[in-house]
Amino acid sequence: MSASAATVLSASTDLRFRYAVHLGDTSLILAQRLGEWVGHAPALEEDLALANIALDLLGQARYLLSYAGEIEGKGRTEDDLAFLRDPSDFTNLALVEQPNVDFGHTIVRQFLIDAWQLELFECLQGSSEPRFAELAAKALKETRYHYRFSSGWMVRLGDGTEESHKRVQEGLDSLWKFTSEFFAPGAVDEEAAAAGLGPDPASLRAAWAANVEQVLTEATLKKPADVSYRWFGKRNQHSEHLSHLLAEMQFMQRTYPGVQW
Amino acid sequence: MNQAPANRADRFVAPAEREIWRILADVPDPEIPVLSVVELGIIRHVRLADDGRVTVGVSPTYTGCPATEVIARSIETRLEAEGYEHPKVESVLSPPWTSDWLTESGRAKLKEYGIAPPAHSVSHPKHLFREPKVACPRCSSMQTSKVSEFASTPCKALYRCASCLEPFEYFKCI
Incomplete structure (x- = not known):
């Protein structure tokens, strides 16, 4: 798709639907992962923090999936899209479906995605679609707090004890490969960029990398080498972890179709 | 605004x-x-x-x-x-x-309730990257420290007062 004026003015319904679902899925799946920490985090304060971040992300997901259902016009609600799609229909970034492992690992995952969301929402405020721009302005303010939390913990753990340093470095080494997807072309976010709906994914890289490197240096952590990786969530290619996550998240609707509170 | x-x-x-x-x-x-x-x-x-x-x-x-x-x-x-x-x-x-957008009376009531009101205006985004100086809502001491970025709700952070030793919640600037 070319970035001509015509396409900017008329991003297709289908493209707006897919872009909203892509962004909404990323927030939804990460919210679900963070929710798994409730009652299990190392301290009450961190338990509350992870749950509160999950709540913000769930709010983003609800907004985006409701909007997707609205523009699709087939009567699907946010709940239908969250609970009744198969794993192969999800387009979240593969990083967010990765299991929690330990607190240090979770902080690394959160930090990498927070730094990305900071750049994403900053740029998405200029979307040609007001519904994306409005959400971005709201979510950006919340993401700054998420980032303060996760970057603060990166430094405390990385520059902490021998054990905490080791765990965070291991988390970083195992998760780094998933960040290549943030900026990779050939998926819905690139189409959305061409239509003026959102930023070009590659354009977010420089600011993200500078930010991340600064925190890693302060945290005395070693930046892993860049590699391209086969998991490509935004093209519906997921790791095996997504199916397990959805089996739990969707259990109630799958078992009792149409059940309501 | x-x-x-x-x-x-x-x-x-x-x-x-x-x-x-x-x-x-x-x-x-x-x-x-x-x-x-x-x-x-x-x-x-x-x-x-x-x-x-x-x-x-x-x-x-x-x-x-x-x-x-x-x-x-x-x-x-x-x-x-x-x-x-x-x-x-x-x-x-x-x-x-x-x-x-919290009103003046709202801020006063928060403080009376034991929640420190937002410490400054957010009109400049740099404020979000700087730690605010938060006064203890009970004893007004500035000798306070942040315990956690998030408290019982996303809109609040958890603080502790080094003077009266009480924990308290702080309504975040956002």
Whole structure:
């Protein structure tokens, strides 16, 4: 798709639907992962923090999936899209479906995605679609707090004890490969960029990398080498972890179709 | 926009709508019940149509704030009790709610309740990257430190006072 004026003015319904679902899925799946920490985090304060971040992300997901259902016009609600799609229909970034492992690992995952969301929402405020721009302005303010939390913990753990340093470095080494997807072309976010709906994914890289490197240096952590990786969530290619996550998240609707509170 | 819509209401709002603002000033926030929804700065507009239908625009404090639906229901219930038929609450996301819209009386009530009010205006985004100086709501000491970025709700952080040794919540600037 070319970035001509015509396409900017008329991003297709289908493209707006897919872009909203892509962004909404990323927030939804990460919210679900963070929710798994409730009652299990190392301290009450961190338990509350992870749950509160999950709540913000769930709010983003609800907004985006409701909007997707609205523009699709087939009567699907946010709940239908969250609970009744198969794993192969999800387009979240593969990083967010990765299991929690330990607190240090979770902080690394959160930090990498927070730094990305900071750049994403900053740029998405200029979307040609007001519904994306409005959400971005709201979510950006919340993401700054998420980032303060996760970057603060990166430094405390990385520059902490021998054990905490080791765990965070291991988390970083195992998760780094998933960040290549943030900026990779050939998926819905690139189409959305061409239509003026959102930023070009590659354009977010420089600011993200500078930010991340600064925190890693302060945290005395070693930046892993860049590699391209086969998991490509935004093209519906997921790791095996997504199916397990959805089996739990969707259990109630799958078992009792149409059940309501 | 640094002023809460409620502050402007008295001067620019028609008497019939002013009456609705007065009723809303009595609807408590479910999570911080000492504050009304007007003091919290989440009421964005009140419209009274020719047929008598009331529409109230409400901004969520946070995208995922679980109180949003409770607030909408309590506003509707209250207006119905006051004789307005089928009042409607609509969500207003843009421009996003900011803690700058807490009213002066709202800030005073927060402090009295034991929650430190937002320490400064957010009109400059740099503020979000700098640690605010927060006064203890009990003893007013500035010898306080942050325990956690998030407390019982996303809108608050957890602090501790080194002077009176009490923990307290701080309503974040956002």
